[in-house]
Amino acid sequence: MIRFLRHAFLCLALLSTTVFVPSPAAADAIRGGLLWDQWWVVNGAPVPTGDHPLYPPAGSKSGNATFRCKECHGWDYKGAAGAYGSGSHFTGIAGVFGTTLTAGQMTDLIKTVAVANGHGFQNYGLTDTDIADLVEFIQTGVIDTDFYIDGSKAFFGDASQGETNYSAVSAPACTLCHGAEGTAINFKVPADPEWVGTLGAGNPWELLHKIRFGQPGTGMPSWIGDGGSDQGAADMGAYVQQNLPAFSLCTDTPRAACAQSAKATVLIKKPVDPSKAKLKFKWVKGAEVQHADFGDPGVTTNYSLCLYDSNVSIDSLAAAIDVRPNPAWLSQSPKGWKYKDKLGAYAGLRKALLKPGTTGKSKATFIAKGVNLALPVAVGAGTFFGQDPDVTVQLVNESEQCWTATFATAKKNEAEIFKAKQP
Numbered sequence: 001m002i003r004f005l006r007h008a009f010l011c012l013a014l015l016s017t018t019v020f021v022p023s024p025a026a027a028d029a030i031r032g033g034l035l036w037d038q039w040w041v042v043n044g045a046p047v048p049t050g051d052h053p054l055y056p057p058a059g060s061k062s063g064n065a066t067f068r069c070k071e072c073h074g075w076d077y078k079g080a081a082g083a084y085g086s087g088s089h090f091t092g093i094a095g096v097f098g099t100t101l102t103a104g105q106m107t108d109l110i111k112t113v114a115v116a117n118g119h120g121f122q123n124y125g126l127t128d129t130d131i132a133d134l135v136e137f138i139q140t141g142v143i144d145t146d147f148y149i150d151g152s153k154a155f156f157g158d159a160s161q162g163e164t165n166y167s168a169v170s171a172p173a174c175t176l177c178h179g180a181e182g183t184a185i186n187f188k189v190p191a192d193p194e195w196v197g198t199l200g201a202g203n204p205w206e207l208l209h210k211i212r213f214g215q216p217g218t219g220m221p222s223w224i225g226d227g228g229s230d231q232g233a234a235d236m237g238a239y240v241q242q243n244l245p246a247f248s249l250c251t252d253t254p255r256a257a258c259a260q261s262a263k264a265t266v267l268i269k270k271p272v273d274p275s276k277a278k279l280k281f282k283w284v285k286g287a288e289v290q291h292a293d294f295g296d297p298g299v300t301t302n303y304s305l306c307l308y309d310s311n312v313s314i315d316s317l318a319a320a321i322d323v324r325p326n327p328a329w330l331s332q333s334p335k336g337w338k339y340k341d342k343l344g345a346y347a348g349l350r351k352a353l354l355k356p357g358t359t360g361k362s363k364a365t366f367i368a369k370g371v372n373l374a375l376p377v378a379v380g381a382g383t384f385f386g387q388d389p390d391v392t393v394q395l396v397n398e399s400e401q402c403w404t405a406t407f408a409t410a411k412k413n414e415a416e417i418f419k420a421k422q423p
């Protein structure tokens, strides 16, 4: 649109007898935000080599990373006063948030080495347009991230609005590329996945920046560039943190050495209305389990319920329901843990019980419901699981403890319901 208007304006100017002096193209804060992330991917300049001269020798990064604005000044734009105040990104360098420099002073500082702390980026491949976009970004795109993210890295936001923003409003929606669970693109390697949720848990400032501006060199849109608000971006952050898996403990195929039980049941209901989705898994009369095997799910131990379906005797992961450590876990020490959350904020989990015991006495239950519960897609019009020949359900935790049940028959295996017990 802007390009079209500019074009129309130039045509008018040519037709007119008056001589217009066209004003320079307005600087682009969105592009500036992308340059802030990794400028050479945006402007196609050669990848910088060596270390940037302003990068402190004591810092732990080297090479092109030291040329990224974000590396010295942070995703929260606060440098050493923010999230990069410690850890592997620490440089001690100040941020740009709240800078009192004028646009002209900033331009000189970024471009040349002629002023104090001059960055000299003209020598590495930043053009005047790039620098104007960066200055525009600093002046109009930099926000106080403390307004959206609290001291424990949690977003202030409305997760249900965030879900709408994540899956429907933005064009194209996040789901289109990242999937409903945020796991369709893995930013790292399969053995150590990094998904949207991983970033949400580990680096909410980076997530906020990427939602607002997009990802350099990809078709990922800018939320604010498309007219979204900063609060709308933070709402998405809240949704990502509360609902999308940060990592999965579920492996591609079932774990081999898990505790067995004499009895187990599973019920899955997946009607068209997602608020009515339900999963109930009970593992009773189990093998010997100690209280300590459960770890500390309230604070440090992640749990996942992994559903595997087999097809011609080959198991594959049908769904992973990942529950981050959270305060809905109540310690019954030394008698295990109980979980109670009426809202099912974490992957839909409402109730759970982890009970230690000697052989035949241990127990584990997992009951999840509602829109936050991500159940597998039915394999066919009238069948939920292939179950060829079985379905395996495993509850696993981060301490590599697991509780397994294999269901070779089903009481119901239909489009919207799967119900089985063993023996």
Ligand code: HEC
Residues within 6 Å of the ligand: 036, 039, 052, 053, 054, 055, 056, 066, 067, 068, 069, 070, 071, 072, 073, 092, 093, 094, 095, 096, 098, 099, 100, 101, 106, 109, 110, 117, 119, 121, 134, 138
């Ligand atoms: C290698 C580290 C490094 C990188 C990369 C870097 N800067 Fe800086 N920047 C500094 C240092 C050092 C200062 C001086 C701040 C201080 O006193 O700690 C500074 C200061 C600034 C300031 C002035 C802030 C103020 O209020 O005084 C701006 C603006 C700025 N940088 C923008 C950028 C931009 C834009 C980029 C990316 C194109 C960038 N910087 C990349 C190290 C870096």
Ligand code: HEC
Residues within 6 Å of the ligand: 166, 170, 171, 172, 173, 174, 175, 176, 177, 178, 185, 186, 187, 194, 195, 196, 199, 207, 210, 211, 215, 218, 219, 220, 221, 223, 236
């Ligand atoms: C048109 C496809 C597309 C859409 C739509 C999209 N993304 Fe992306 N996104 C990508 C691609 C491609 C990458 C880069 C992946 C890589 O580096 O492997 C990416 C990267 C990311 C990253 C950064 C990963 C990292 O650690 O570097 C995050 C976070 C992210 N997207 C979140 C979102 C969110 C949230 C939305 C919705 C507001 C969204 N994306 C919309 C394609 C898209």
